[in-house]
Amino acid sequence: MYNVAILGFGVVGAGTAEVLSSNRDxxxxxxxxxxxxxxxxxxxxxxxxxxxxxxxxxxxxxxxxPDLDLCIExxxxxxxxxxxxxxxxxxxxxxxxxNKELVSTKGPELLKIAEENSCSYLFEAAVGxxxxxxxxxxxxxxxxxxxxxxxxxxxxxxxxxxxxKDKGISYDEAxxxxxxxxxxxxxxxxxxxxxxxxxxxxxxxxxAMNGIYVSPDEIxxxxxxxxxxxxxxxxxxxxxxxxxxxxxxxxxxxCAAFVKPHFVNRDRMIGNVDDVFNAxxxxxxxxxxxxFYGRGAGSLPTASAVAGDVxxxxxxxxxxxVQPWSVPASSVVVPFDEVKSSYIFxxxxxxxxxxxxxxxxxGDAVIINGITSGHAIELASKASSSVMNYL
Amino acid sequence: MYNVAILGFGVVGAGTAEVLSSNRDxxxxxxxxxxxxxxxxxxxxxxxxxxxxxxxxxxxxxxxxPDLDLCIExxxxxxxxxxxxxxxxxxxxxxxxxNKELVSTKGPELLKIAEENSCSYLFEAAVGxxxxxxxxxxxxxxxxxxxxxxxxxxxxxxxxxxxxKDKGISYDEAxxxxxxxxxxxxxxxxxxxxxxxxxxxxxxxxxAMNGIYVSPDEIxxxxxxxxxxxxxxxxxxxxxxxxxxxxxxxxxxxCAAFVKPHFVNRDRMIGNVDDVFNAxxxxxxxxxxxxFYGRGAGSLPTASAVAGDVxxxxxxxxxxxVQPWSVPASSVVVPFDEVKSSYIFxxxxxxxxxxxxxxxxxGDAVIINGITSGHAIELASKASSSVMNYL
Numbered sequence: 001m002y003n004v005a006i007l008g009f010g011v012v013g014a015g016t017a018e019v020l021s022s023n024r025d026x027x028x029x030x031x032x033x034x035x036x037x038x039x040x041x042x043x044x045x046x047x048x049x050x051x052x053x054x055x056x057x058x059x060x061x062x063x064x065x066p067d068l069d070l071c072i073e074x075x076x077x078x079x080x081x082x083x084x085x086x087x088x089x090x091x092x093x094x095x096x097x098x099n100k101e102l103v104s105t106k107g108p109e110l111l112k113i114a115e116e117n118s119c120s121y122l123f124e125a126a127v128g129x130x131x132x133x134x135x136x137x138x139x140x141x142x143x144x145x146x147x148x149x150x151x152x153x154x155x156x157x158x159x160x161x162x163x164x165k166d167k168g169i170s171y172d173e174a175x176x177x178x179x180x181x182x183x184x185x186x187x188x189x190x191x192x193x194x195x196x197x198x199x200x201x202x203x204x205x206x207x208a209m210n211g212i213y214v215s216p217d218e219i220x221x222x223x224x225x226x227x228x229x230x231x232x233x234x235x236x237x238x239x240x241x242x243x244x245x246x247x248x249x250x251x252x253x254x255c256a257a258f259v260k261p262h263f264v265n266r267d268r269m270i271g272n273v274d275d276v277f278n279a280x281x282x283x284x285x286x287x288x289x290x291x292f293y294g295r296g297a298g299s300l301p302t303a304s305a306v307a308g309d310v311x312x313x314x315x316x317x318x319x320x321x322v323q324p325w326s327v328p329a330s331s332v333v334v335p336f337d338e339v340k341s342s343y344i345f346x347x348x349x350x351x352x353x354x355x356x357x358x359x360x361x362x363g364d365a366v367i368i369n370g371i372t373s374g375h376a377i378e379l380a381s382k383a384s385s386s387v388m389n390y391l
Numbered sequence: 392m393y394n395v396a397i398l399g400f401g402v403v404g405a406g407t408a409e410v411l412s413s414n415r416d417x418x419x420x421x422x423x424x425x426x427x428x429x430x431x432x433x434x435x436x437x438x439x440x441x442x443x444x445x446x447x448x449x450x451x452x453x454x455x456x457p458d459l460d461l462c463i464e465x466x467x468x469x470x471x472x473x474x475x476x477x478x479x480x481x482x483x484x485x486x487x488x489x490n491k492e493l494v495s496t497k498g499p500e501l502l503k504i505a506e507e508n509s510c511s512y513l514f515e516a517a518v519g520x521x522x523x524x525x526x527x528x529x530x531x532x533x534x535x536x537x538x539x540x541x542x543x544x545x546x547x548x549x550x551x552x553x554x555x556k557d558k559g560i561s562y563d564e565a566x567x568x569x570x571x572x573x574x575x576x577x578x579x580x581x582x583x584x585x586x587x588x589x590x591x592x593x594x595x596x597x598x599a600m601n602g603i604y605v606s607p608d609e610i611x612x613x614x615x616x617x618x619x620x621x622x623x624x625x626x627x628x629x630x631x632x633x634x635x636x637x638x639x640x641x642x643x644x645x646c647a648a649f650v651k652p653h654f655v656n657r658d659r660m661i662g663n664v665d666d667v668f669n670a671x672x673x674x675x676x677x678x679x680x681x682x683f684y685g686r687g688a689g690s691l692p693t694a695s696a697v698a699g700d701v702x703x704x705x706x707x708x709x710x711x712x713v714q715p716w717s718v719p720a721s722s723v724v725v726p727f728d729e730v731k732s733s734y735i736f737x738x739x740x741x742x743x744x745x746x747x748x749x750x751x752x753x754g755d756a757v758i759i760n761g762i763t764s765g766h767a768i769e770l771a772s773k774a775s776s777s778v779m780n781y782l
Contacts, residue, residue: 015677030529132530140527210420286406286695287691312712
């Protein structure tokens, strides 16, 4: 018997309880252990819940239980979740989480505590919801140097961008509909301004850099709130879609890492990822391009990933794979304005002779169709509405 | 130091040697062990090879070495590879392979020998080349019951079908070009008749059935040699592509498993997988649809997957995850003619009022646009050229 506690009985916590109980037999046959939920910690009451008998408001019930094998942290945020995670790991109790904010901001410290106490801190569900991406990166692709990652890692923004295009509606209208359908929160800032994607890219970049920590603060980030319906229509007219892309690129011993709206050519697999779906393209030096696609959010898909981590630890007791993350003396992220990227430039009407694509860095002059732009491009300030990253 | 031998220094074996040596430092940092190639077994000479000093023709040099930790079997086929694999596993030496023929035909026996001798038999590279698919199925998606798998798992046939469409050429011409470009073998039978896909589907189906063995012999298989350019043009005209699909579907405690050319709607991600690329769509009861995409063949992508398995065993010594496969008393595969599937029916010209899609099983009458077909469909004998599976 492998005893687990769920910390936080919200959307993902409840989903995880459902997955672990519904497929209990399959799971037992796969990992050789019967996984039992012995505690659920939450400050709320859940009268009538099938798990009522194990729900508690007292953290000591959980952490002082000598038979507890593992905690599932689905509280979210970086305050209480941080305290509880430290408390568990310090006692040698492994923790599995879907909490991208906590992993991306406190990953180095928490992984160190796990290592010192011979337990594991796993977070497959923190990026891409149900999509397997963390474990494939750490293991299946372990023989590769990661050259590039392009991810659509936020379902809310992808849903909004897809709605704008499919229904021909404005950003404001699409956001309202997303909120009405439960795909965007009342305060949508973290999603639409790219903060959620920034956290996920911090995690992916750190793994791609072999454990050298890339903090969210180092990731230049722009959301989708200034993307107009005209931008989307123009993209469509040339066989592209606008997508919020979390981009990583290895540059020698350093890397580029930024979150920006991009024109993505529909010839690319990632240009066909619509609605709330997510996808992460990983390019390795030997494997070439791979892509991982699926539901990047939602109770049950995310719970599927959480449960996968739980099953691994039930089978192996301790994961041999999650490297400690080390904070480098100076940032390994090349500043955004020093990174050469592909940009698309366009204007409708008189200046359309200048429409095209060039690979430049901030401040460079741009040459398209033999025409040189008369001014340095000020991408950072988004002075012109007719320039965007291109993929 | 973790000592490995490579059995068979062909395309994949040589690629694996290259991957393990080129990224030796990265690999060491990821698994905590320095992986050293101490033997390469092949009957040929390789004068001037950087690995010349470890190449041997004498199998005893490999199997009698007390310091050997693991064998990489990249011989292919099910004869010598079978003998060597049994010899290694019987001595408690783990084996990693890309050999789909051997895994699909002898998997139950070889996994049992591995279990009895406390070692592992891993085969991530046997399906989908470099694409992570076996490990995600066993682990990341371990909490799910697998409902459905749709795979483009053979690069040669996908290249031929893509060429026919893009260049407007016949099957014979496309096959000739594929052979000239090194994408098809001189005897292309195993690829074009679907035998390679059948073997891979046997492996995927067995894992999806939780270790209940689905033999290649039980998988109804049709290749692409009878797909005409007219078929492809018609598919294109209605927004579809013709793809060779390896299909698995859970039906209660049993399953459907077949390899057939399918019309695939381009609205699906898998309808956009072209050239030599592979993709596998896996639908789980909780995660929903996921898709894994990348290079399904080739020396280095396949070697990347082989090396990923080697790294895992170097880190963990023994995998806790590969279930033994059990041969059921009677087949769990529902006979093809009892399986309800979606089919597309079409004819050009007078009868086009009957063009459409219906979900039926072999022998059923078909009703489209209110019109009932006057005859039972004889799909098995492909009596009509205007019917194909639809996805």
